[in-house]
Amino acid sequence: xxxxxxxxxxxxxxxxxxxxAPGSVKESFGVKKISxxxxxxxxxxxxxxxxxxxxxITVKAPTIAESGANVPVQVKANIPVDQxxxxxxxxxxxxxxxxxxxxxxxxxxxxxxxxxxxLAKTSxxxxxxxxxxxSLLMAVKEVKVTVGGCG
Amino acid sequence: MARIGRAxxxxxxxxxxxxVFKVQMVITHPMETGLRKDKKTGKLIPAHYLTRIEFLxxxxxxxxxxxxxxISKNPYFAVMMKATESGTLTIKYEDNKGGxxxxxxxxxxx
Numbered sequence: 001x002x003x004x005x006x007x008x009x010x011x012x013x014x015x016x017x018x019x020x021a022p023g024s025v026k027e028s029f030g031v032k033k034i035s036x037x038x039x040x041x042x043x044x045x046x047x048x049x050x051x052x053x054x055x056x057i058t059v060k061a062p063t064i065a066e067s068g069a070n071v072p073v074q075v076k077a078n079i080p081v082d083q084x085x086x087x088x089x090x091x092x093x094x095x096x097x098x099x100x101x102x103x104x105x106x107x108x109x110x111x112x113x114x115x116x117x118x119l120a121k122t123s124x125x126x127x128x129x130x131x132x133x134x135s136l137l138m139a140v141k142e143v144k145v146t147v148g149g150c151g
Numbered sequence: 152m153a154r155i156g157r158a159x160x161x162x163x164x165x166x167x168x169x170x171v172f173k174v175q176m177v178i179t180h181p182m183e184t185g186l187r188k189d190k191k192t193g194k195l196i197p198a199h200y201l202t203r204i205e206f207l208x209x210x211x212x213x214x215x216x217x218x219x220x221x222i223s224k225n226p227y228f229a230v231m232m233k234a235t236e237s238g239t240l241t242i243k244y245e246d247n248k249g250g251x252x253x254x255x256x257x258x259x260x261x
Contacts, residue, residue: 069224071223072227091221095186096221098221099221100216100219101216102217103215103217107208108213108230108231108232109232110231112173112229112230113216115222115226116227117223118222118223
């Protein structure tokens with residue numbers, strides 16, 4: 001049988017657990033989310049402001065993705081492939097926004113890359129193309145995610 | 152689960168000279184981010200993902216994909232390739248735990 005005293009004890013333990021819980025959750029995660037600006041700086045040395053949207057690149061991705069674990073993304077560009085150094089994909093709201101870097105060569109014939117990516121939540125998906133002359137071109141597609149795919 | 156590192160590569164059966172064709176591949180790999188928890192034990196599942204996928208044609212580097220945990224489980228990749236001559240397409244890929252694999256296939260250009 002529960003006495004009044006027991007009830008207080010249980011309530012007390014519960015309250016203490018609640019107080020500790022948020023801290024331990026943060027600790028167990030340890031790593032902080034990387035912002036899109038930091039990711040761009042790390043891989044391209046620029047921030048979001050410096051990137052210009054270009055209509056030469058097209059990003060094909062679903063407007064609404066049922067599952068964030070598997071989002072097909074296709075990047076195409078109307079640029080001769082020998083002028084391109086690398087193609088990047090970023091997803092703003094992911095834990096680490098950098099998704100991939102693809103180095104192409106003239107043997108590819110055209111600028112094209114397709115894959116499937118994970119999205120933690122609704123996020124713009126960015127394709128950035130780095131040209132051999134150092135300039136950067138970007139295209140964005142907003143993808144709505146109903147169920148996240150990172151954890 | 153199927154064996155990690157198994158890959159299926161697909162190219163068109165008939166390729167004519169000068170044609171730009173699609174090379175598609177799927178690799179069996181868990182692509183763990185290292186942030187997910189095991190529901191039974193409550194422990195973090197260690198990160199395990201592909202870091203690099205290289206496409207070589209007749210020994211010459213065609214494409215390099217640097218990937219990370221942001222790529223889906225059992226990753227799919229597709230790139231284009233220009234048919235200049237017949238030869239061997241070799242795909243080398245590796246993960247962050249030191250796993251290394253290689254897959255080759257013949258590409259015949261008519």
